[in-house]
Amino acid sequence: MATIDDVARAAGVSISTVSYALSGKRPVAVDTRRRIQAAIDELGYRPNAGARMLAGRRTRIFALTEPLRLDTHAPTHMAFVLATAIAARKVDYDVLLLTDAETTTGMQRVADSALADAVLVLDVAPDDDRVALARRIPVPSVFIGVPDDHDGLVCVDLDFEAATIEAVDRLAALGHRRIGMLGHPEVSYDRSNFPPRVREAFRRRADDHGIAHDFRHTGVGATSTSAVRQGISEMLDAGATAILLHCSDTCHAIALAALDARGLDVPTDISLISVGSSFDTATLTTPIDALPLIPEESCERAVALAMACLDDGRCAPGVHLIPPTYRSHASIAPPPAAARRAG
């Protein structure tokens, strides 16, 4: 490959001018810049990554740690990885993958060897091992998700509480007096950081409105269908006129099928809102209103925060919550007249 010397010679300038023309950190005369660009194009020059890291003390690489646990939902996870990669490229950064056992030892290794400028932490657990590590290593890190102990850390996440509250409020405003919620499988409430936040907000807000509420977990794998069906049945039997969904796409589909099987129409007979889903609820057999978790938003914000750390050293520790957006697909309406009388 051509080096910066080749370019300088071809353009008839010094290497520092080439360097400055590339970085823009110093004004370069227009036609000088043109000659340099021509040389670059002709030679197919690309700055050597290693040399740049060494001289510039910048790797232009983010390390992305992802445990890839067995219970990780692959499609959601992939969406986050992809979103991170795209967000990184927008600021001219690459992404280095740290998986499995390497999530912890790898963070240390990558930080110590200056292989990455910052670490992005995915798939955050409430008691995540990477919290302690993040505090120790010499490079900044940004958590996409909020661990229990997040003192001094930089965290990004959807504002799940706000999303849940908005969902409950909308139903309350329409006159619903009994609402249910279908949550994730029970284990997720220990392993993951956000489901408990949604559950709590749901109960509290419903209480605030004086609305009867009924939260139910869903099952995993083969048990999911029956668990969802049963949950739905019991909620309906108890008189629920609206259901919030905070669970997998499969669970959404099963719920819709169950309602359909009972001959219920959405939203005439029952209102539905999906909270914090990261798939498109508009493409379900019946589109559902949603306050979605958008990987692109979280990841772009995370990258922006990381860049701020690097550029000005302004690391903005704290939990950066992304305000939810309501996407309407006509899946909510006032409760049926019968329920209003009964309620």
Add this chain to the structure above:
Amino acid sequence: MATIDDVARAAGVSISTVSYALSGKRPVAVDTRRRIQAAIDELGYRPNAGARMLAGRRTRIFALTEPLRLDTHAPTHMAFVLATAIAARKVDYDVLLLTDAETTTGMQRVADSALADAVLVLDVAPDDDRVALARRIPVPSVFIGVPDDHDGLVCVDLDFEAATIEAVDRLAALGHRRIGMLGHPEVSYDRSNFPPRVREAFRRRADDHGIAHDFRHTGVGATSTSAVRQGISEMLDAGATAILLHCSDTCHAIALAALDARGLDVPTDISLISVGSSFDTATLTTPIDALPLIPEESCERAVALAMACLDDGRCAPGVHLIPPTYRSHASIAPPPAAARRAG
């Protein structure tokens, strides 16, 4: 961070000795080596990645290109990414992610800037754009999958033909005379490189044995259940006594449910073999014999081939097929007596 100078000073040796102690490329006296190691431990020294890349002309990074198309099966894909990362770490390499639009432009960029020593190509399409690129860029690449035009390329894959042939042979040996195969959705036969190879091998080998064969595609998404059920029904009605499965885990589950619904027992009434599946067929409601596609095997082989290129420049172009292994779970048996008489 500590540098190699710090270590050298602390150990009372020159930096070249430290370097050689680390790389092992030159003998170092035992106690010298001990003193150096002590200094390294105490200082928490880790060689600077950028400096190493520059001086050593080795990045110790593999670029992993993965298109992440919409039709990509997320769990399978994740398994391959994970397997690649683990295999890479075993040889002290890291993995840089090239996704989406970056799969092609990124390959060029990473190669030109010497950000990676080699490129690993995942999710290979029959007419993959990355083929032309691989031939042009200045770093070696290894395809995990076989594109149509693979002249001069290094490719690794399960020997799908051999797997299919072994499956057919086993059924033939047991006396089956009518066998069916449930394949992937039709689109996959254009977008992916291996399904056609299985389909062809199936038909050819069955013909060789003089066995009646019936290949059927499955559907995608919501249509899959009905497509699988119908396919199974028609195969059984035509007298099939064994079915090969070369499709998703969901499709396997639906097939088992369909057989169960017809009151058929595996393997007494019907024999099943799964070909090229990358999930565990032993954990299905009825365990199924399999000639699995093992991501770990493919990825380790790919990494080994890449390393061979780098170490000795011996790049072994060609298609490196991994011989299949038969995993028995008691899902095949001779055809029922009735079928034998009828056949």
Add this chain to the structure above:
DNA sequence: TTGAAAGCGGTACCAT
């Protein structure tokens, strides 16, 4: 068995 020193290919400071 070990040390000295010349790069590797950039960045950025100090001059002009």
Add this chain to the structure above:
DNA sequence: ATGGTACCGCTTTCAA
């Protein structure tokens, strides 16, 4: 607006 050059931290040749 541009050029010269001292590093960045390591690998590897050449010498001893």
